[in-house]
Amino acid sequence: MTAPRDTPASRRIRANGDGTVYQRKDGRWEAAGYVLAVGDTRKRVRVYGSTRKEALTKLTEKIATSNRGVPAASAQGSVAAFLTYWLETVAIHRLRENTHTRYTACTRLYLIPGLGRKKLAKLTAKDVRTWLDQLRTTCQCCARGLDTTRDQPQCCAVGKCCSKRLSPLTLAYVHSVLKSALEHAVREEEIPRNVARNVRMGTPRPRRFEPLTTEETRAFLTATSGHRLSALFELALRTGLRKGELLGLRWEDLDLAGGTASIRRTLQRTNSGGLTALPTKTQSSERRIALPTPCLRSLEQHRDQQRQERDAAGAGWKDSGYVFTRPNGAPIEGATLTRHFTALLRRARLRRIRLVSRPGARCRDCSRSVSPDRSPNPPCASQRNG
Template identity: 65%
Template sequence: MLGAVSYVLAADGSRKRVRVYGTTRKNVADKLAEKISDSNRSPPVAMADSTVGMYVAYWLNSVAIHRLRENTHARYAASIRLHLNPGLGAKKLARLTARDVRTFLDGLGTTCQCCAQERDSVRRSCCTIGQCCAKRLSPLTVTYVHAVLKSALEHALREDELPRNVARNVKTTAPRPRRFQPLTAPEARQFLRKANGDRLHALHEFALRTGLRKGELLGLHREDLDGGTASIHRSLQPPAPAA
């Protein structure tokens, strides 16, 4: 007996875990597709009463989940949980304005998020004892949160749930691209000499010779290396940040 697990949209807009079983892979895939199809046919919460938080939950778990890679979906979910919901989640979707979005994004970049969300109230540290850590989001993170919101509202616009995408009219400061200075050939050879004997020496040398990203290097399996050729099939990603 074979089985598979996926997530479908529940009636309240949240995501629900479902499991199906079958005798063949095709049988399992058909049953899973039917579950997802049934979920997508269920209408989301009435837009007249929908909040931003309710709609982005519907969009993330019913729409975006089918077109995003797993790690990208996890990053979207983290942005929504950590930033969008605390800042705009309770706002009525139909009443959301460009000013609301601009004020929210400005706050992410200029206000300590520990203080704004009272994250240290349980631990009784940092901001709650008068020693603010001034933990603000980087311009790159603010731009990412903005992009997630724009994507969700763009879908609402396509479904005729909104007359316009107000997040589109808000401009964020473009983050400066980080410039990296690669090692020169003599520096790379010196590094490998110093790393000789280290248990990761082979990984260091492979990284210098191929230029692969860290996630691609760490995602390699032994069977991916064959006859002097490396096949990249996966990338190991860090887990999404916790609340």
């Protein structure tokens, strides 16, 4: 008589509904259980891991998500269903709020209309390439019906296409969002490979950035004379700090005696938290920079000016701790700063440019980086003067 096979402890002690965990013949561990599926049904899912704990953790996460009423994505389901699941249960916990908002808009405007009806399991690289090529050559006014919402139609509604195409940078962004979503589907073993990675998009050329010349910078600094944020604009021109980094500076970050500033955070507006201080975009963005001598003088004057504003505000002063604030001490909105900058450009009769340079932008006078803090080389005359 054959001896009964020993039942693994994981099968004996797990409660009904918790699923099963067992080791396969190939050495891997497999966990299986029932979760909520699309259409208010239930399906049995299987996950794998190199250890029992890894497989059990994966299954527990899926069951917990199911218990919250979120249906599990299925390779038999549509691309639209998986993208919705990914945005609502995965990406929302791993992306910054503003980034998640952009991902959601990209999915709603382009991914779901173009690929949403296809089955996730049957999506091919050819499908993705064909859709991207069509998106590249299709007028967005016609595709999205934008002309119907205009007071004065100027495209398809009048029988004349305006040929409004997506830029190469936007196309690359849409492609990257799709790759991120499908990469998660691979990690959850919904599909065997990320077909979007097999589609070549090419590297889009960034828009050429032309910072102010030496003469233009001098004219702008002259226009900022007497402005309560003149120290901010001088710091922006001489160091190339981003707008959020400038607004996120606190007095504790500045060492005026040593002539340095520590960049630790960025100030941004989010839908849920309003004006919020966030960590820098990447770990390498958190850094210490040397402050030019003119900036040290202007910052000292700005500190004295802020003390006078605090005395004048009295009990109405909001001690936010930021270097650059509103007259009552509250933080400054990024949009407000942009309006001030644009008004000063008009006052100086200069062309309109972005408030600060993008990382990697090149000086028009010497072709070097316009951000001295990001380069071991000393700034050129154009950067020293503005």
